[in-house]
Amino acid sequence: MKKKIVISTGAGISAESGMSTYRDAGGLWDNYPVMEVASDEGFERNPALIHQFYSNLRTKLAQTIQPNDAHRGLVELEKDFDVHVITQNVDDLHERAGSTQVLHLHGELMKVRSMRRPDRIYTLPCDQLSDKGLVTTVDTRDPYGDPVRPHIVFFGEAVPNMEPAARLASQADIFVIIGTSLVVYPAAALLQYVPHGVPIYYIDPRPAKVPSWVHVIARKATEGVPELINLLRQQQ
Ligand code: APR
Numbered sequence: 001m002k003k004k005i006v007i008s009t010g011a012g013i014s015a016e017s018g019m020s021t022y023r024d025a026g027g028l029w030d031n032y033p034v035m036e037v038a039s040d041e042g043f044e045r046n047p048a049l050i051h052q053f054y055s056n057l058r059t060k061l062a063q064t065i066q067p068n069d070a071h072r073g074l075v076e077l078e079k080d081f082d083v084h085v086i087t088q089n090v091d092d093l094h095e096r097a098g099s100t101q102v103l104h105l106h107g108e109l110m111k112v113r114s115m116r117r118p119d120r121i122y123t124l125p126c127d128q129l130s131d132k133g134l135v136t137t138v139d140t141r142d143p144y145g146d147p148v149r150p151h152i153v154f155f156g157e158a159v160p161n162m163e164p165a166a167r168l169a170s171q172a173d174i175f176v177i178i179g180t181s182l183v184v185y186p187a188a189a190l191l192q193y194v195p196h197g198v199p200i201y202y203i204d205p206r207p208a209k210v211p212s213w214v215h216v217i218a219r220k221a222t223e224g225v226p227e228l229i230n231l232l233r234q235q236q
Pocket of ligand 1: 015023027182206207219221
């Protein structure tokens with residue numbers, strides 16, 4: 001029976017793929033007013049701007065961004081462990097690298113959903129939509145004639161996958177945190193669901209403050225993940 005390793009990732013794991021993080025210098029929230037482009041009121045106020053913001057990010061992701069060695073390292077771990085990735089990231093780089101169990105807390109950039117029936121989710125590019133490519137607008141319609149919105153959890157909205165994520169954290173034999181500033185809740189609270197005594201590793205070149213028992217690897221993801229793999233294999 002493989003040990004269950006639960007890995008919580010943030011924007012830092014995609015940084016070396018060329019995806020901007022949010023709060024590092026020059027990050028997304030330095031260049032865009034977060035409450036304009038990533039909040040529920042922002043979407044109410046100016047849906048066209050939000051469609052444009054996510055369409056630009058989506059196009060960049062699909063056309064120019066590739067998984068990096070850190071994403072691939074987590075796939076490598078699947079040989080020895082039952083690996084569950086819980087990501088705050090909306091990119092699909094874990095999936096494209098080959099991770100088989102990925103849970104998105106903040107939604108998925110490559111998906112949009114019906115405004116009338118949130119259970120109708122479309123992965124772009126999608127020939128069922130009135131706009132066939134990677135770009136959506138307020139005029140994009142699904143096959144039922146309904147407008148669509150990014151399948152993203154905006155600030156101010158519920159995080160429906162937090163419950164299954166917390167359950168996974170509570171079942172972990174090993175818990176790993178990679179590339180997150182641990183400032184956005186409830187994602188940052190996942191740590192609290194990890195049972196006492198379960199080893200916790202945190203890979204981040206500029207780690208946030210964490211409890212003393214967390215094993216911090218203060219390196220970038222493409223160096224820290226291989227180091228972690230060696231550590232874990234030695235303990236097998
Ligand atoms: N390797 C590993 N970590 C890195 C790297 C790297 N090469 N480069 C930067 N980091 C780390 C930073 O040190 C920081 O701790 O990644 C983290 C990025 O933090 P944020 O930009 O705050 O990203 P994240 O924690 O994922 O943000 C959480 O905030 O805006 C919301 O929904 C958005 O999911 C996002 C959430």
